[in-house]
Amino acid sequence: MLQPTDLVGEWELRRTVDDRRAGAVGTVAGTTTLTATAPDEVRWDESGTMAFDGRSVPVSRTLFVRRTPDGDWTVHFSDGRVFHDWVWGTAVVHACAPDDYAGVLAGDAEHWTVRWEAHGPAKDYVLVSDLRRRSHAAD
Numbered sequence: 001m002l003q004p005t006d007l008v009g010e011w012e013l014r015r016t017v018d019d020r021r022a023g024a025v026g027t028v029a030g031t032t033t034l035t036a037t038a039p040d041e042v043r044w045d046e047s048g049t050m051a052f053d054g055r056s057v058p059v060s061r062t063l064f065v066r067r068t069p070d071g072d073w074t075v076h077f078s079d080g081r082v083f084h085d086w087v088w089g090t091a092v093v094h095a096c097a098p099d100d101y102a103g104v105l106a107g108d109a110e111h112w113t114v115r116w117e118a119h120g121p122a123k124d125y126v127l128v129s130d131l132r133r134r135s136h137a138a139d
Contacts, residue, residue, distance in 0.1 A: 001087075001088040002107075004034065004042040004044075004073055005036060005042060007034050007109065007112070008034045009033070009134070010031060010134045011031065011032040011033070011131040011132060011134060012131065012132045012133075012134055013031055013032045013129060013130075013131055014027070014028070014131075015027065015028035015048075015128065015129040016126075016127070017050075017125060018125055018126045018127075019052075019124070019125045020124040020126075021123065021125070022053065024052060024053045026051055027051050028048045029048050029051075030046060030048015030049060030059070031046070031047055032045065032046045032129075033045045034065075037064075040066060041064060041066050041067070042064070043062065043063075044062065044063040044064065044065060045060070045061075045062050046060060046061050047059070047060040063075055063077060063083065064076045072086070073085070074086060088105055088106065089104065089105070089106045091103070092104065092105075098121050099118050099120030099121070099122050100119050101116060101117070101118050102117050103117070109133070110132070110133045111130075111132050111133070112131050113128060114128075114131070115128045
């Protein structure tokens with residue numbers, strides 16, 4: 001199982017968003033950077049451009065992956081709220097009523113994916129992020 005510290009570095013980000021409710025598919029192209037900010041914390045920054053429904057807009061977000069006292073890792077939103085457990089290759093859930101979110105992180109230290117499905121009264125989409133390690137600072 002890969003730990004967040006195994007993924008420190010800069011990644012090329014390609015994301016597809018299949019919004020079945022809207023009947024539209026969008027893409028995100030950009031960069032993800034994972035930075036060790038402490039022995040028990042990795043900062044996860046994403047930035048890029050989203051093309052969706054005929055428009056292009058800049059997008060960004062920051063997450064933190066923190067080691068718990070029992071040695072497991074948990075992903076947090078930038079405001080500190082827990083997003084999900086860091087579990088490699090096995091489904092994880094994010095509780096956000098009234099919709100259900102299920103995700104999986106998988107891959108290796110050079111290429112990995114994050115897949116989320118959201119279903120419920122407000123959402124119905126599949127989001128797949130494809131991340132490839134950059135071999136140098138600018139591709």
